[in-house]
Amino acid sequence: MFFTYLRRELRRRRKAALVVASGLALGIALVIxxxxxxxxxxxxxxxxxQSLYGLGTDMTVTKAQAPPAEGETATRPRFRFDAKGEGDAEDGAEQSSDLVMPQGFETLDAATVAKVSGQDGVAQAVGGLSLQVMKVNGQFKRGEFKRAEGGGTAAKPGATGGGTGGTVEGGGADFDVNSFSVYxxxxxxxxxxxxxxxxITSGRTFAAGETDAAVAVVDxxxxxxxxxxxxxxxTVKGAKFKVIGIATADSGDAAANVxxxxxxxxxxxxxxxxxxxxxxxxxxSQAIGSVKQAIQKNVPDTTVTTSADLADTVSGSLSTAASLASTVGTWLSYAVLLAxxxxxGLLTSSAVSRRVREFGTLKALGWKSGRVTGQVAGEALVNGLIGGALGIGLGLGAAYAITAISPQLTAQLAGGAGRLQGPGGGGGGGGGMMRSAQQSAGKALDIALTAPVSLSTIGLAVALAVAGGLIAGGFGGWRASRLRPADALRRVE
Incomplete structure (x- = not known):
């Protein structure tokens, strides 16, 4: 009897049912x-x-560089070359000097790794050393001294002899600066x-037993x-390393050159x-916050950076779109769903008002208030499920279209945000400094946007459809249950 009556009423009031289902479908599709x-x-x-961290890395522990004390200036790189004496056969010979120094952060004791590993919630930890190498090589060339009077002979600076004066011509220095990063x-x-x-696109990576081996993997x-x-x-600082592998960065920008x-x-x-x-x-992964707090408490004078912290450094269209999706989009979808x-609920209640005599007759024939309420709620629930099915179909179609189009978003990464930063290997000092400036300003990545639909999202849509039907049915059923048979029969539609 329940389903027979339900089917008859839905067919008789199909336009109202379609309006209710369409409204719910729109809200559910937007949520999906x-x-x-x-x-x-x-x-x-x-x-x-992932381009900032290593795979599987949840956080990094570093120590920020201390600012220079008052009255002190920051230490600048210094290069020293041997002086060549007068008449030295090596005048003009090539000289080279490498400066290798930690970059980005203050150094930590290697024992910090074991201390971090011992904190609650830490699965594993590994240490690394980020270095900046500045290689300067070139040669000095002595100039020639020309006397101002007497058309004299040329002599090297410092030579004794007559003459009232002269000038030094030629000579100078020609040096090449190459800067690159080593990890x-x-x-x-x-x-x-x-x-x-x-x-690793060529060769191989490191073997576990090569802790002391002079081998290298190059970007x-x-x-x-x-x-x-x-x-x-x-060659780095006079030490020769054999290249055993060539590595290609997934993100297009490697953490280090060597x-x-x-x-x-x-x-x-x-x-x-x-x-x-x-x-x-x-x-x-759900306990990253507590792990961070434990490390900060038990490993003092360190900075702990999580993926959530790094996410705050991402700007560009990706950040803008994420902000819109998480704020404007979310509130808009919920507002449409609430509407x-x-x-x-209002349409169901209005339908109940137009069926006063019908429900009065049913109650006069012996239907209990609960049965009338259940009948109205059942009709509204079916409307909600129909709306849910339409909404899921509409939402899946929109999500598939977004994935198929794959709009490109740009992510701008702040320089030095928790990753190894360092100039790439340029041929000369100008190229190295320009690359360093570019990295300090950040780098841009193009990311294709997709819209994956999970089972939990489908479950949420079904739950919303049921909830919408129950809300509408509950509101209309409450109106129907308040009707008294005698009063209902006296009313005219």
Whole structure:
């Protein structure tokens, strides 16, 4: 009897049912689209943050550089070259000097890694040393002294002889500056750190037993520019490293130009048992906040940066779209959904008002108030489910269209935000400094936006459809249950 009556009423009032279902469908579809786009934003930001962190890394521990004390100036790089004496056969010979220094952060004791690993919620931690190498090579050439009188002979500066004066002509210095970044990786823990964001496209990566080996992995862009290949050699501060692999960064911008074993990097910088960064993986991604608090409390004088902190440094169209999806889009979808619920409730209530005599007759025939209320609620629930089905179809279609189009969003990364920053290997000082300035200003990544729809999103849509039907049915059923048979029969539609 219930389903027979339900089917008859829905067919008789199909226009009203379609209006209610369409309103609910619009609100549910908007919720699906906003939820899916927000999920796509999260994935896009994850790709961006992956270029800042290593795979599986949840946070980094560093120590910020202390500002110079009052009255002191920041230490500047200094290069020293041997002087050549008069008549030296090596006058004009090429001279070279390398300056290797930690970059970005103050150094930490290597024991910090074990201390961080011992904190509650930490699955594993690994240390790394970020270095900046400035290589200066070239030659000095002495000028020739020409006497002003007597058409005299040329002599080197400093030579004794007559003459009342003269000028030095020619000579000077011609030096080339090459700046590049080196990262010391813990080869025994290859699953964490910046190198994991790159794919070995030629050769191989480090072996666990190569902690003391003079081997290197070179970024593909740097290798192409400087003509490095597998089995070639790269010299850093007089030490020769054999290139065993070429790595291509997933994000297009590598964390460093050259990767060497951590002990070798410490030797190059003259900083034994020192690191600049600890990469941390938490046991539970939901407990990253508590892990951060534990590290900050128990490992003093350090800065803990999580992926959420880095997300705040991302700007550009990706950040703008994410903000719109999480604020304007979310509130708009809920506002439309609330309006749809209200419209459904009002239309159902209006339908009950037009069926006063019908319900009065049914109650006179013996229907209880609960049965009348259930009949009205059942009709509204079916309307809600129809609206949910339409809304899911509409929302899935919109999400598929967004994924198919894949609009490009730009993510601008703030320079030095929790990642290894360093100038790429330029041929000369001008190129190196220009690249350094570009990196300090940040870099831009183009990310394709998708709108993945998860089962939880579908479940949310179904729940909203049921809720909309129940709200409308409850409102109309309450009106119907208040009717008395005698009063209802006296009313004229």
């Amino acid at each position: 689209v906003v939820t899916s786009v927000s999920a796509g934003m999260t994935q896009a930001q994850g790709k961006v943050l 010391g990786a813990d080869v025994t823990r290859p699953e964490l750190g910046p190198l994991t964001t790159s794919e 593909s862009a740097y290798a192409t520019k400087n003509k490095f290949a597998v089995d070639s050699e790269i 990767y060497v074993p951590l002990k070798q990097a410490q030797t190059l910088a003259g900083t034994p048992d020192k690191i600049t960064t600890v990469y941390v993986q938490a046991k539970d 749809a619920f209200l419209v459904a």
